[in-house]
Amino acid sequence: MIHRALLLALVGWLLAGVVLLTVYRANQVDAPRASMHSNDFKHLWIGARLIHLGESPYDESHLFDMAASHRLGGINPYVYLPFTGLVMTPVTQRSFPEAVRRWFWISHAAIVLAIALAAVHVTWGARLWAAGFLAALGLLFAAEMMPLTRQFTAGQLNCVLAFVLVVILISVERRWLWLAGGAIAFATLFKLSPGIFLLWILWKRAWRLLTWTGVWLAVFLAWSLLQVGLRVHLEFWPLLREMRIGHSTWAHHGMAYHVDAFNQSMGAFLLHAFAGEGGTQAWLNLGPAIANALTVLFALGVLACLIFVTRRGWERDGLPAETWRAEWAMLVCASLLIPSLLWDHYAVQLLPVLVVGLWSVLTRPPPSLSMRIAAAVLWAAAVFLLTVPVPHGAESLRSGLGLVVMSARLWGVLLVFGLVFGLCLWSQRRCLCHEAPTASPPEEPTNATDAPRHA
Numbered sequence: 001m002i003h004r005a006l007l008l009a010l011v012g013w014l015l016a017g018v019v020l021l022t023v024y025r026a027n028q029v030d031a032p033r034a035s036m037h038s039n040d041f042k043h044l045w046i047g048a049r050l051i052h053l054g055e056s057p058y059d060e061s062h063l064f065d066m067a068a069s070h071r072l073g074g075i076n077p078y079v080y081l082p083f084t085g086l087v088m089t090p091v092t093q094r095s096f097p098e099a100v101r102r103w104f105w106i107s108h109a110a111i112v113l114a115i116a117l118a119a120v121h122v123t124w125g126a127r128l129w130a131a132g133f134l135a136a137l138g139l140l141f142a143a144e145m146m147p148l149t150r151q152f153t154a155g156q157l158n159c160v161l162a163f164v165l166v167v168i169l170i171s172v173e174r175r176w177l178w179l180a181g182g183a184i185a186f187a188t189l190f191k192l193s194p195g196i197f198l199l200w201i202l203w204k205r206a207w208r209l210l211t212w213t214g215v216w217l218a219v220f221l222a223w224s225l226l227q228v229g230l231r232v233h234l235e236f237w238p239l240l241r242e243m244r245i246g247h248s249t250w251a252h253h254g255m256a257y258h259v260d261a262f263n264q265s266m267g268a269f270l271l272h273a274f275a276g277e278g279g280t281q282a283w284l285n286l287g288p289a290i291a292n293a294l295t296v297l298f299a300l301g302v303l304a305c306l307i308f309v310t311r312r313g314w315e316r317d318g319l320p321a322e323t324w325r326a327e328w329a330m331l332v333c334a335s336l337l338i339p340s341l342l343w344d345h346y347a348v349q350l351l352p353v354l355v356v357g358l359w360s361v362l363t364r365p366p367p368s369l370s371m372r373i374a375a376a377v378l379w380a381a382a383v384f385l386l387t388v389p390v391p392h393g394a395e396s397l398r399s400g401l402g403l404v405v406m407s408a409r410l411w412g413v414l415l416v417f418g419l420v421f422g423l424c425l426w427s428q429r430r431c432l433c434h435e436a437p438t439a440s441p442p443e444e445p446t447n448a449t450d451a452p453r454h455a
Contacts, residue, residue: 043077121166181209243341256277
């Protein structure tokens with residue numbers, strides 16, 4: 001039996017290697033290198049270098065001057081905390097072509113490791129031989145994922161963030177709270193949206209995890225303040241206000257990121273469909289104010305769903321594995337759905353969620369076979385919506401049902417969120433069934449003195 005398991009494990013990892021070296025390499029290594037524009041890496045590189053030189057990355061003149069001196073062409077604003085630039089310094093102190101090359105390979109290593117670690121973790125102690133097959137399937141998803149190609153050609157942060165999210169998953173489940181706190185603090189300061197994990201910790205009253213997270217936040221912020229100073233940190237907040245619902249950074253330069261065709265947020269879709277913003281033909285022109293109000297209601301609805309399924313308190317030994325995994329997946333989805341920006345390449349952060357969720361669908365006993373089949377079909381539909389090539393900026397998608405297609409990634413993230421919501425409810429129901437006390441029969445009297453006395 002052991003030999004058979006070892007053989008299956010070897011076959012699974014060989015299959016993962018074949019997928020990595022063939023399909024993944026062709027679609028996500030060779031193709032992006034042929035069309036790499038590094039549009040997002042430009043402002044990361046410039047911002048980090050400005051921070052290293054003691055200048056503000058939020059000063060537009062500094063950004064434009066450095067972009068011009070290195071002949072980088074048009075750039076976007078630096079929209080991250082100084083901490084992000086400091087973390088990127090070892091890469092960004094290289095020349096721009098060398099930095100692009102290094103970040104490209106770092107991103108590949110991060111996403112491949114995130115998928116492999118997620119596969120090993122969820123199969124650990126159960127069917128460890130299945131880890132290779134699950135990793136191979138995850139790499140196949142990645143190989144066919146258009147948002148991942150966009151991540152590599154643009155030079156975004158999503159792959160590293162996906163790896164950190166997997167570290168959070170594993171460390172919380174294994175009760176390595178010092179590591180979990182560090183990973184949550186790092187992710188929050190690296191790209192803000194994972195800050196929803198901080199709210200989750202407070203809601204769960206996980207005081208030890210909160211303590212570790214607070215310690216790491218203090219350490220990281222102290223390091224950032226010592227390196228950069230308070231003034232530059234304060235300059236970030238006006239930029240953050242510009243990213244609120246219905247607004248865009250650099251609007252005074254004619255930018256409208258909040259209604260860009262590649263912005264897959266619910267706010268962008270509602271502004272397209274009900275306000276005709278971004279050059280689209282509205283289904284019903286209600287105006288931007290109504291569209292933004294609907295966006296706020298949607299964000300509150302996501303939070304309400306999250307609060308409802310995470311109401312189980314933090315226990316002495318943490319949470320049951322299946323409960324935590326479902327809540328972790330919902331937190332990742334919520335971190336994408338609530339902000340006003342959901343660029344299509346942000347969907348890369350869901351690759352580990354797809355791996356973990358697929359394993360749950362395949363192994364968790366549902367009430368019936370038909371429900372398992374339905375869950376598998378819906379999961380496949382979510383994978384399709386998150387991976388299929390979509391020409392978001394095509395003119396044909398700016399009216400009618402084309403608006404639905406334009407926001408394909410949004411529907412994929414929503415479908416994953418809905419499926420994980422269902423898994424959360426199911427895991428809670430199972431936990432309640434297991435914890436329900438069973439009635440025990442009354443004890444029989446063992447001797448004459450125990451027998452009931454009759455009048």
